[in-house]
Amino acid sequence: MSEVVHPLDGWYSLHDFRAIDWNAWKSLTAQERARAEDELYTLLGKYQSTEDQKQGSTAFYSIVGQKADFVFMHLRETLEELNELETEFNKTMFAQVTIPTYSYVSVVELGAYMAKPGTDPMQDPDVVARLKPILPKAGHICFYPMNKKREGNDNWYMLPAEDRRNFMRGHGMIGRNYAGKVKQIIGGSIGLDDWEWGVTLFADDALQFKRIVHEMRFDETSARFGEFGDFYVGNLLNQEKMASMLKL
Numbered sequence: 001m002s003e004v005v006h007p008l009d010g011w012y013s014l015h016d017f018r019a020i021d022w023n024a025w026k027s028l029t030a031q032e033r034a035r036a037e038d039e040l041y042t043l044l045g046k047y048q049s050t051e052d053q054k055q056g057s058t059a060f061y062s063i064v065g066q067k068a069d070f071v072f073m074h075l076r077e078t079l080e081e082l083n084e085l086e087t088e089f090n091k092t093m094f095a096q097v098t099i100p101t102y103s104y105v106s107v108v109e110l111g112a113y114m115a116k117p118g119t120d121p122m123q124d125p126d127v128v129a130r131l132k133p134i135l136p137k138a139g140h141i142c143f144y145p146m147n148k149k150r151e152g153n154d155n156w157y158m159l160p161a162e163d164r165r166n167f168m169r170g171h172g173m174i175g176r177n178y179a180g181k182v183k184q185i186i187g188g189s190i191g192l193d194d195w196e197w198g199v200t201l202f203a204d205d206a207l208q209f210k211r212i213v214h215e216m217r218f219d220e221t222s223a224r225f226g227e228f229g230d231f232y233v234g235n236l237l238n239q240e241k242m243a244s245m246l247k248l
């Protein structure tokens with residue numbers, strides 16, 4: 001058996017993608033719409049205070065295209081809290097005019113390939129901050145799930161740890177060229193959801209998503225071993241932007 005390199009795990013993550021049923025929204029009275037918006041903004045306020053207390057973090061983005069209209073990306077200490085958030089939202093009047101289109105469950109993860117031997121990474125405040133991150137308020141989000149291939153000679157899981165370490169070093173070198181332009185949150189989801197990782201990228205310039213994913217496709221780690229699911233891309237939302245989106 002190849003050596004298992006266990007990643008470090010941080011906050012649990014839920015991506016909750018929803019479409020808006022515009023006919024249902026339009027059929028509400030102005031009073032009902034006001035109540036629905038009020039409930040939604042109260043929840044946004046709650047998410048913000050959880051974040052202020054560093055007990056979790058939530059990103060709220062619109063989604064461009066027909067896969068969804070918006071996404072909540074929640075990070076919390078436990079899977080129970082994620083479940084409660086989901087249920088709390090589902091009980092609101094606003095949720096009645098939304099249609100769940102996709103969701104993704106994972107745990108914020110840092111690979112241990114580059115860890116210094118003999119040190120406890122969980123004692124390093126920088127490591128802990130990356131495992132329990134406050135999500136950036138960047139202009140754009142890009143989410144996609146991915147696997148590492150398990151086919152014939154291209155079986156990631158059969159490679160010696162040293163080879164995997166070298167591949168990840170190459171991957172990290174490309175990533176470093178995007179420092180300050182793209183922030184990545186890698187959610188490990190083996191045993192939690194349908195793919196092995198959920199990749200969430202944040203950037204102020206959405207073109208940087210295209211550039212980094214394109215460049216990585218030529219790197220052997222992704223070229224040989226990467227398998228990708230659907231891509232979701234969108235724009236930062238807040239109460240003001242949501243109010244203008246919902247205005248009839």
Ligand code: VOV
Pocket residue numbers: 007110111112113114115146148168169171172174175176178179182183184186197199201212213216217222226
């Ligand atoms: C913004 C840039 C960026 C940077 C700096 C970066 C760096 C790094 C480092 C240093 C490490 C961990 C190595 C270790 O110490 O273990 C990783 C780990 C990982 N990455 Fe990454 N990644 C980036 C960006 C980045 C992107 C754009 C993608 C999608 C790939 C693509 O083709 O679309 C990705 C994927 C991953 C994954 C799935 C893992 C886990 C793989 C595993 O097998 O565990 N990642 N990543």
